[in-house]
Amino acid sequence: MSNESLANLLKEERRFAPPADLAANANVTAEAYEQAKADRLGFWAEQARRLTWAKEPTETLDWSNPPFAKWFADGELNVAYNCVDRHVEAGHGDRVAIHFEGEPGDSRSLTYAELKDEVSRAANALLELGVQKGDRVAVYMPMIPETAIAMLACARIGAAHSVVFGGFSADALATRIQDADARVVITSDGGYRRGKPSALKPAVDEAVAKADNVEHVLVVRRTGQDVAWSDERDVWWHDLVGRQSAEHTPEAFGAEHPLFILYTSGTTGKPKGILHTSGGYLTQTAYTHHAVFDLKPETDVYWCTADVGWVTGHSYIVYGPLANGATQVMYEGTPDTPHQGRFWEIVQKYGVTILYTAPTAIRTFMKWGDDIPAKFDLSSLRVLGSVGEPINPEAWIWYRKNIGADRTPVVDTWWQTETGAMMISPLPGVTEAKPGSAQRPLPGISATVVDDEANEVPNGGGGYLVLTEPWPSMLRTIWGDDQRFLDTYWSRFEGKYFAGDGAKKDDDGDIWLLGRVDDVMLVSGHNISTTEVESALVSHPSVAEAAVVGAADETTGQAIVAFVILRGSAAESEGLVDELRNHVGATLGPIAKPKRILPVAELPKTRSGKIMRRLLRDVAENRQLGDVTTLTDSTVMDLIQAKLPAAP
Ligand code: ATP
Ligand code: MG
DSSP, X not given: OOSSOBOOOOOOOOOBOOOHHHHHTOSSOTHHHHHHHHOHHHHHHHHHTTSOOXXXXXXXXXXXXXXXXXXXXXXXXXXXXXXXXXXXXXXXXXXXXXXXXXXXXXXXXXXXXXXXXXXXXXXXXXXXXXOOTTOEEEEEOOSSHHHHHHXXXXXXXXXXXXXXXXXXXXXXXXXXXHHHTOSEEEEESEEEETTEEEEOXXXXXXXXXXXXXXXXXXXXXXXXXXXXXXXXXXXXXXXXXXXXXXXXXXXXXXXXXXXEXXXXXXXXXXXXXXXXXXXXXXXXXXXXXXXXXXXXXXXXXXXXXXXXXXXXXXXXXXXXXXXXXXXXXXXXXXXXXXXXXXXXXXXXXXXXXXXXXXXXXXXXXXXXXXXXXHTSOOTTOOEEEEOSSOOXXXXXXXXXXXXXXXXXXXXXXXXXXXXXXXXXXOOTTTOOBOTTOOBSBOTTOOEEEEOTTXXXXXXXXXEEEEEOXXXXXXXXXXXXXXXXXXXXXXXXXXXXXXXXEEEEEOTTSOEXXXXXXXXXXXXXXXXXXXXXXXXXXXXXXXXXXXXXXXEEETTTXXXXXXXXXXXXXXXXXXXXXXXXXXXXXXXXXXXXOXXXXXEOSOOOBBTTSOBOHHHHHHHHTTOOOOOOTTBSOTHXXXXXXXXXXXXX
């Protein structure tokens, strides 16, 4: 961004109060904000008591060597015990922990008692393979229960897991195995994607040939497809885990014992190994899952549609929900297999009450049409969540109306791999919701928006999102690279965590996320957010999805170029393009009118579903494309380039 702060163009007047019954019975009320404001550390010390500690912490935060934080440092606990055993001990062994739904339609449900046996067996198996406390284990798996079991087994014996998303290449896996020095890899023959088995083991074989520090590969049989086998190195999960005892006594580890390393998706630059530790991480994931989703473990059926390979899967499929004793759905496949109503069929089948998904999925459902969810009974739903990108107000409204029967609150949760857990979000029983805004830092969290000189912007102003106080689930460092940790997050603004996202405050002081700072456009001396222009485009009835970039322009510095996906029924025409330009002009003002608008069939997205604007910028500026390896589908770029007329 330039010195000029971000223009504040979008005005959203719609408001949605919490449903009265939800507000009356909410887990968390407005008082939590007051309590945390009066005594932030006392508030977190109280939340830490949600966990079962082998040794209760007496210390809350040690910030004597900032920004290297220690939370609950003299406490000791076992994370897997907290996620599994204690629920069985409390008499909830028969409660379902995971309803697994395979893509081909196979399903199985695991109770907490069964999960305890499986995690204990897997822990014993890892010990037999020589894994010790403090070691790292790489996990490269499809979305099946064994993935969560593997992660919990690592946590149980004090080994840090490094989950690598199953869609990543052998090279990406090899780099991550080497960076973390993992000696054991847990994988499967494959998983089901888009109606057919998709292999994983060959990528592991290739990665392990490069990363020769790996001693053992533990392989779950999921699809039954043929696999190459090394007798010295490879072992089947059903053989090794299957013959272990279901007894394993969990050892207590220090609160700052490493729990996992997770490499950020690499939307920008070389992946960073984000390190999370135990006590603070579990405290904040459990608290936020309880507060933001209003989880009632006895009656709710929760479903987070993320992949376990992303932080959302770590914090809101594995650790938060299981620490809270939730019953959840885990789905292996894609939303359009075998038909575009698959998600809604699953909601109906299990009576899902809380759904957590991403804007990219919501916009895809919008594009497919309202009639698809309308065919299913979605009346069990009571809270809807969003994460991953800013949600366009129109997508938010669509979600509430078509999935939530115009009744359920929508919580837009802002956070990152680095923050470990949710940071900014409405509370469903408290907040009067504004479509498109994450609104307010959660109780115990301090966030604000600053300008270039680190001054807090007034209400109505825009700039950079920063976190001003340490939080329990914060990253502790970048694995093996403290200097990069300091440079990336703590050097831009003295004493504050720089999130890398643009944001603004509205007249009430609520926070709106405006996309990555690197994506902000500079048009005739004004900083304009890609998010606001995209949201204006999506608010037109013909547009399902939009990606906006600033392309170099002789007269205005940058000119706005928009790529749009039209809704099912809309037809592409000159007239429509003019109409869209005028619609943006009328919504945001003339400065934000795109110079060019190109209807396209698909947009380039990362494997976690985020729009990759830098590639579109390359196209708009007629440049050679940059690195496309993290794209879901690189042929998308060929289609877009073919559409682009020569620059006017
Ligand atoms: P990399 O850091 O490697 O480029 P990434 O930032 O996409 O990858 P994540 O940590 O999964 O990896 O994503 C966090 C980012 O996603 C945030 O910094 C923000 O840009 C965006 N984001 C997540 N949730 C929201 C939200 N509710 N509103 C706006 N933006 C969001
Ligand atoms: Mg990031």
